[in-house]
Amino acid sequence: MSTPPLAPEGHLLIVGAGLAGYHTARGVRAHGHTGPITIFGEEHRPAYDRPALSKAYLTGAVAEEDLLLDDPEDPLDVIWISGVGVVSLSTDPLGVITQDGVFHPGDAVVITTGASALGLPSATAEETPEALPYVLRNMEDALALRDTDLRGTDVVVVGGGFLALEAAATCMDRGAGSVTVAAGEAYPGSRRLGEPVGEAIRRAHEARGVEFAPPSRAQAIRRCAGDQGQSRYEVLLADGQALAADIVICAIGAEPRTEWLLDAPVQLCPHNGAVLCDDTGATAVPGVYAAGDCAQWASHSSGLRPVGHWQEAFEEAAVVAAALTGAAPVALQEPYFWSDQFNLRIQGVGRIHLADEVTVVDGTPEGADLLVHYSRQGENVGILGINRLRDVTRWRRSSRIRPAAREVPARETVTV
Ligand SMILES: Cc1cc2nc3c(=O)[nH]c(=O)nc-3n(C[C@H](O)[C@H](O)[C@H](O)COP(=O)(O)OP(=O)(O)OC[C@H]3O[C@@H](n4cnc5c(N)ncnc54)[C@H](O)[C@@H]3O)c2cc1C
The missing domain is CATH 3.50.50.60 (FAD/NAD(P)-binding domain)
Structure with missing residues (x-):
């Protein structure tokens, strides 16, 4: 399947004013897009970053303005439509309908609606x-x-x-x-x-x-x-x-915010309900892309990507921005996540979810210091470090996967 890139003067609609939506817009502008970009966000506040919400924001160590994604010194040139949810996707003509019943036409749509807590x-x-x-x-x-x-x-x-x-x-x-x-x-x-x-x-x-x-x-x-x-x-x-x-x-846990797409012709992953995409973020509908926590990226060349991590949403936005504008393809790095709990910095790299064997390489569970390797059928698929910043950084630098191939996998290939 091939999707024509967005014309430079075309109107881009982004549904979801979170991390992936914001960085898709930023990336598209960085690639020289001059046409209008509209970002729809159902929340009544400017786009913000989430990781601190379970950490430093709760303790009061950071304030709301510290979490804002847009830089007041260098604001994004976009139209923000906030406080109004998008309720459906129209594919012919292409556009979205907001909950006030208004149809917004566009030349491409990026779905970045994240997830909701169970x-x-x-x-x-x-x-x-x-x-x-x-x-x-x-x-x-x-x-x-x-x-x-x-x-x-x-x-x-x-x-x-x-x-x-x-x-x-x-x-x-x-x-x-x-x-x-x-x-x-x-x-x-x-x-x-x-x-x-x-x-x-x-x-x-x-x-x-x-x-x-x-x-x-x-x-x-x-x-x-x-x-x-x-x-x-x-x-x-x-x-x-x-x-x-x-x-x-x-x-x-969380479930992808795709309830508004149930009547749309995009494919939803039978495994988790996320929008199925290839590894450029293209869905089965021409001109419609998805990224972040609402999207399941998968292809025969790069396999199933994990869903629900900051780095994944951030990188997918960059890949979609390049695919939309026809810029040089951006390669996704190996999946990465982190978590901070008391004195622990936990970092994971790779396809840990695919592992059939876990091996402690260094450290012990008794100390706040552990390095674990994950393998599948004898091949290393990922590592996890607890307070192992240097090891994790080395692994991240050394491993990359191939650039994107444009194919949506058949439903039956989407299994973990
Ligand atoms: C509390 C918390 C802590 C986290 N900590 C970490 C961490 O330590 N490490 C890590 O790797 N990851 C962490 N994550 C995960 C990371 O923040 C997410 O992966 C990332 O925010 C996903 O970005 P997104 O743009 O896909 O979704 P979101 O950031 O959720 O943005 C989606 C936006 O779309 C809006 N929206 C939804 N439906 C509609 C609609 N129909 N119309 C209009 N707008 C809509 C939502 O209101 C939301 O604002 C954390 C997540 C949370 C919630």
Whole structure:
């Protein structure tokens, strides 16, 4: 499949004013595009960066303006349409429809709508499940948690991923009376990253006072009254136990924001619901691209890319910008992610999700220092370092994958 690049004077529509949307626009302008660019964002605030929302923003170490993506000294030349969600994609004529019913025609569309946080069901029928626990996806979520006085409170964090563990670390730092992580496994993240990594993370958290619930899945949450009549919650585990809390933070994953595309002819990945693209970000619809957390990039030449990491969204935006403008193709680097929890800087490079073997190369789970290799059928597919900046940097510099091939994989090839 080949998609004609956007003409220099063409009108580019970008749906989603987050990291991938912003950097797509920036890249397209850097490649000399002179036509209008419109960025649609449903949030009522300027585009911002998310990683600090579970870390430094929650502790007050950085302010909202520190997270803004646009540079006031060098603002992007784009039309921002904020506070209005896009509700559908039209392919003939090409354009998008906003929730106020207005049709916006364009010459190319880039879908960068990110993801939304998954919630935990309520055990009580009359309660709105989403209203009960805190989640961490956008600035409003983080503001609500930042403005809550955590001192002396019992916090339960549901989830065993990095977001959950970052939230647990932050709550401990902010003086919570107790923080319990319901990770659903003995060592958080060990199903994905291997037991030594999970053990190292658990030990670091326990050393700072974080507790871990029995390895049973959290199934629901219910509201109950504390001994002074205040609102308390119980997180119900599959094994029948209940974890009592003043505050529950739910970080059990995210799903791509593609609900507005269900009637559109773009293909959604059967595995995760993200927009299926080749490794230039092109979808099955000419002129329509996707990048970031709402997009599943995959091709026979580069395989399935992971979804949900900052670096992936940032690089995909650069690739899409080049593909749209006909600039020289940009090669995606090996996938990369990081997480900061207490004194741990955790960094992963490569296709860790494909590994069938995990080997500790250096360090031990007892120390805050570990280097782990991941292999599949004997071939190294990735590494993870805990406080191993130099090793990780060396790996990132040395490995690159081939430039993009323009093909959308058949549905049946999209399996992990
Ligand atoms: C709290 C938090 C901490 C993180 N920390 C790390 C980290 O430490 N390391 C790491 O590698 N990654 C981290 N990530 C992941 C990283 O931030 C994301 O991968 C990245 O933000 C994805 O960018 P995006 O542009 O695809 O989506 P987003 O940044 O989510 O932007 C999408 C935007 O589209 C808007 N939108 C959605 N639907 C519509 C619609 N229909 N119409 C208009 N607008 C719409 C949304 O409101 C949102 O503003 C973190 C994510 C979160 C939430």
